[in-house]
Amino acid sequence: MSDAPHNLLVQTCSDWGLNLNPTQLDQLAHYAQLLREWNERINLTTITDLGEIYRRHFLDSLSLARFWGTGPQSLVDIGSGAGFPGLVLKILRPELRLTLVESVGKKAEFMRHVARELNLYAVRVLDVRAEDVGRNAAERAKHDLVTARAVAELRVLVEYALPLLQMHGRLLAAKGPAVYSEVAAAEHALRVLGGKVVGIEPVELPGQDAHVVVLVEKINPTDPRYPRAAGVPTRKPL
Numbered sequence: 001m002s003d004a005p006h007n008l009l010v011q012t013c014s015d016w017g018l019n020l021n022p023t024q025l026d027q028l029a030h031y032a033q034l035l036r037e038w039n040e041r042i043n044l045t046t047i048t049d050l051g052e053i054y055r056r057h058f059l060d061s062l063s064l065a066r067f068w069g070t071g072p073q074s075l076v077d078i079g080s081g082a083g084f085p086g087l088v089l090k091i092l093r094p095e096l097r098l099t100l101v102e103s104v105g106k107k108a109e110f111m112r113h114v115a116r117e118l119n120l121y122a123v124r125v126l127d128v129r130a131e132d133v134g135r136n137a138a139e140r141a142k143h144d145l146v147t148a149r150a151v152a153e154l155r156v157l158v159e160y161a162l163p164l165l166q167m168h169g170r171l172l173a174a175k176g177p178a179v180y181s182e183v184a185a186a187e188h189a190l191r192v193l194g195g196k197v198v199g200i201e202p203v204e205l206p207g208q209d210a211h212v213v214v215l216v217e218k219i220n221p222t223d224p225r226y227p228r229a230a231g232v233p234t235r236k237p238l
């Protein structure tokens with residue numbers, strides 16, 4: 001491949017204070033190759049150009065690491081699709097315990113394959129709904145970071161994420177331009193579920209429209225009635 005996608009990734013990460021070693025860069029190159037191969041058989045992404053995979057999947061995912069503080073240990077990525085941002089963040093921080101939640105079985109199978117091929121350890125892939133994970137006592141209040149990109153509007157996402165978080169754990173939600181109306185609409189849900197928006201951070205990515213990361217902190221325990229049964233949070237948002 002041309003060196004341009006690789007060089008852009010290395011340079012932008014370095015500008016952000018994130019350094020990728022040769023093993024991590026090889027893992028990302030292998031991931032891109034697997035994504036393109038599997039995408040010929042199953043619909044994983046509409047982004048197939050290598051440069052675009054590096055920018056719109058890899059860099060976009062890595063940008064979240066700028067907002068996660070000193071050292072999360074247990075990350076849950078909700079609605080991971082083909083692994084974004086969760087698997088990319090795992091490549092960046094191999095010591096993280098990672099849970100990928102993706103209800104579509106074929107996508108989950110792809111992520112398991114990538115984790116095996118890249119020799120990533122401590123990765124669980126759950127092909128279930130996020131609501132069902134949050135209703136499982138073994139998962140509640142056990143994680144210190146949740147991420148999600150392009151999964152649901154914020155008031156729905158906080159019902160998926162907050163039950164999983166320990167006190168003072170954080171949700172990092174990658175959002176587009178409608179973020180301020182989403183934050184306003186999530187006010188009630190945040191009060192009910194014990195969360196607070198502690199930051200709305202614009203992210204500049206080379207050659208792309210700016211997007212925004214919403215930082216939500218868990219400030220109170222979540223009532224065991226939440227999340228409601230699968231499908232209810234989207235049908236009847238709080």
Ligand SMILES: C[S@@+](CC[C@H](N)C(=O)[O-])C[C@H]1O[C@@H](n2cnc3c(N)ncnc32)[C@H](O)[C@@H]1O
Nearest residue numbers: 079080081084101102103104129130149150151
């Ligand atoms: C638009 S895709 C985004 C995928 C990935 N996060 C990305 O940014 O490329 C949304 C994904 O979330 C999954 N999803 C949506 N709601 C979910 C839920 N309640 N539980 C688990 N997965 C969910 C869908 O199956 C889909 O793969």
